[in-house]
Amino acid sequence: MTEALTFLRRATARHGPWIHKILGGALMLLALGLLSLGAHRVLAATTRRWFERDVELRANLAVTSARRGLQRHWTSQDATLLATLEDITRDERILGAAACTVDGERLAATEQFPQPLSCGALAERLRTSTGEGGDRWSATMDLHRGTIHLYAVAISPGGFVVLAHDLSFLARREQTTGRMALAAFVLLALAASLLTTIASRLAWLGWNSQLRLALVGPTPREFEPLVRDLRALVGDLARDRVGVEDSATVWSPERLREVLRTHLEGERVILVANREPYIHEHTPEGVRVLHPASGLVTALEPVLRACSGVWIANGSGSADRETSDPQGRIRVPPGEESFSLRRLWLSAEEETGFYYGLSNEGLWPLCHAADTRPQFRQEDWVQYVAVNQKFADAVCSEIEREDAIVLVQDYHFALCPKMIRARLPRATILTFWHIPWPSAERFGIAPWREEILDGLLGSSIMGFHTRQHCNNFVDSVDAFLEARIDRESSAVVQRGQRTLVRPYPISIEWPVHRLDGVPAAPLCRRQVFEELGLAQGSLLGVGIDRLDYTKGIEERLSAVDQLLERHPEFRGRFTFAQLAAPSRTRIERYRALNDRIEDLVQSINDRWERSGWRPIVLLRRHHEPPEVFRYLRAADLCYVSSLHDGMNLVAKEFVAARDDERGVLVLSQFTGASRELTEALIVNPYDLPQASAALARALVMPVVEQRDRLRSMRALVADRNVYRWAGRMLVEAAQLQKRGRLLGRLSEAGGG
Ligand code: G6P
DSSP: OHHHHHHHHHHHHHHHHHHHHHHHHHHHHHHHHHHHHHHHHHHHHHHHHHHHHHHHHHHHHHHHHHHHHHHHHHTTOSHHHHHHHHHHTTSTTEEEEEEEETTSOEEEEOTTSOTTOOHHHHHHHHHHHHOTTOOEEEEEEEETTEEEEEEEEEETTTEEEEEEEEOHHHHHHHHHHHHHHHHHHHHHHHHHHHHHHHHHHHHHHHHHHHHHHHHHSOOOGGGHHHHHHHHHHHHHHHHHHHOSSOTTSOOOHHHHHHHHHHHHTTOOEEEEOSSOSOEEEEETTEEEEEOOOOHHHHHHHHHHHHHOEEEEEEOOSTTHHHHSOTTSEEEESTTTOOEEEEEEOOOHHHIIIIIIIIIIIIIHHHHSOSSOOOOOOHHHHHHHHHHHHHHHHHHHHHOSSTTOEEEEESGGGSSHHHHHHHHOTTOEEEEEOOSOOOOHHHHTTSTTHHHHHHHHTTOSEEEESSHHHHHHHHHHHHHHSOOEEETTTTEEEETTEEEEEEEOOOOOOSSOGGGTTOOOHHHHHHHHHHHHTOOTTOEEEEEEEESOGGGOHHHHHHHHHHHHHHOGGGTTTEEEEEEEEOOSTTSHHHHHHHHHHHHHHHHHHHHHOBTTBOSEEEEESOOOHHHHHHHHHHOSEEEEOOSSBSOOHHHHHHHHHOTTOOOEEEEETTBGGGGTOTTSEEEOTTOHHHHHHHHHHHHHOOHHHHHHHHHHHHHHHHHTOHHHHHHHHHHHHHHHHHHHHHHHHHHHHHHO
């Protein structure tokens, strides 16, 4: 029953317009049919009355002309009375005639006169119906031979003549005319509906051509604004059909720019992220530009270079102030200057509470399942709110139009979307959460869980790397806020504001412009081997991370330890180089991790070290991109062992670096990247036997297999590059913006 109802509901929703048309047509035919039936009845009754009247006149005429003869022979009681009656019935319509006395005695009757009619009954009728002084009576009745009309007229002395007319021809005529009328009405109905359809089609075509004319030609002045918007929307829809998802075409900076031009009218993008893409630092050699170790920066810097716009960030470099203008602005990248970096200055108190405190001791461990307890302090929250407001104000000061497109990045700015929305209700706010979103149960431990969710729901689109993170977010909203969850379209509606929740797996640029100038793989290998003092024929593994407890660096080193234990053949041959960028070092947990890693490296090296060979090399400092890529190109394997990671772009950078199609990626199953890079050796970094076996397998993997795996992953990363990532989000954002504009115009038109 439920299934039937669902089926009906779906069928109605899908074929609604057709069902309505068919029902409308059927109702019209029914109405016309009923009308024709009624008309036919009225017509039949009228024509019957006319015929009866006609018959009466004929009967009267016949009796009048025979009256003398009838009177003469009335009493003669011989055959002449019958002969006179037969003369009267020569008229073919007169069935028979009879002569009766007023007492009901039949004097004579022609052969065809209906036998059931007795003179007594007829005399009685004549008496009662005509009353005193009356001399005639008529009636129509159905006898078994058909319908007959009786006409009785008094004939002195003391009798009357009855003429019976056959009216069955009338019934036949009625049937024939009925059929003809029905046929005529059906034809009429069909003609009418045909005409209506043709008329409405012509009207629709006319309206359409009017609309088309209005869209492409001169428009009546009063419709100009609406038509303008319609024109834009129609254009957009047509363009959208070409498809952002279209995987046949390559996504490049040019294509992304084209998307911005066509979908966003070349509009510049305003991006808010805590980390800046270029840090100016004082060094003994003078001011240097550093490129921070941040997946967020790796992904978004190429996007801003392609799009232009403004990147608003925390100015954290020691030479940042002196390299920017009084408003904190500087054109970047140095030498290319394709977009603006707007630096905001945080006080020591703000940095402590906002960056170190709530963001990195509260939200970071909250969102990562890496067994580190989050710490929530009221004073950190106060700074978090204040800094979010500071960035939201900066966004509002940068916008050029009320319905600007703003990209809010990461967990540092959960409150920004709502703050921006409060000042720019028509803005399209696209928020991307670069780290995992925990289960609702875990998220629920945050003391300001409602405020954080509420802040994020100021966004038009909320993006995560994976569907799982989207689901966790929606579950959290469901658990802690009064909001309507639209699971079908993966959206949350709160106080009339709709937030789409979407997975957009982030990526890197392709081709990687930072690989320009990096030597080819064999040379990189030679250089790195030389730097590390490795003998020819050695095998090299690399790990490249910020020094963060979510990266599983301890587990990684322990896996190397196990590898050497289980596979003596690699002792003295295999070296693992860990490039570790110090990170968030003011936080005790990071300092403790740093110490632990140092100890672990020491103990593993002590265990296996032999003449001139150490299994682990820890390079604990910031490495600029060309250096990172040199190591990635030099290695036999790259091990990414994150315990929990939104995406992990080092994995994708390794794939991009290996244009020689050599090397093996060993990848933690707890990274977002493992969903896409399925040709990597996927491992559970906690499972040391499994991880060390994967390392061993990587080190002996045949060259052909390495090539096949890398080819497949390179094709994927080339296709799903960061331009596609940004393009998809921006097009969706632009569609929302356009819809908002159109609705605004329509409601203005309606209100006005
Ligand atoms: C992660 C975060 C980024 C952050 C990066 C580096 O990738 O998602 O937002 O920029 O870590 O961390 P840091 O604290 O140095 O900016």
